[in-house]
Amino acid sequence: MKAIITVLAGLLLFGCANGIEELAKQGSWNKIGYQDGVRGQLPRTYSALQELGPANHAEYERGYQIGVIEFCDADFAYQIGLSGQYYTGACEGLPDAQRFRMEWQRGWSEYSN
Incomplete structure (x- = not known):
């Protein structure tokens, strides 16, 4: 049972990483920010966002603020x-x-x- 949970957790993490790259290709910086915030992560730096593609930092920040407020309840x-x-x-x-x-x-x- 633990092995199944471990495999599923690994797939979920891999899926999230691919999801972020796909969202960046789509230009969904608001969604990326929201996902980071709602998970309680610190915001990505400007250079980290640029590594994903031509980032819209303002959209990322708007999404992040909404997500982090939900997380910080x-x-x-x-x-x-x-x-x-x-x-x-x-x-x-x-x-x-x-x-x-x-x-x-x-x-x-x-x-x-």
Whole structure:
């Protein structure tokens, strides 16, 4: 069963990588930004975006802001930590950042034990 889960997780990650490249070819920078934000990743640098193609940084940033606000819901931070997802600091500077970090830490502590 673990082997099946591992294979499916690998395929999902591979699919996401291919999805980003396909979105870049389509010029869907807003969607790329949204996906990065909603996953709690830090925003890609300008040069990282340019590696994907002729990037529209403003569209990427708009999508990222929408996604990161969804991710940074402090009411779900405990579950994010409990699931073992590492927090990158993507919520810093947002109004509920401290509460998010504290709830995530509480979940992460239980996950780690």
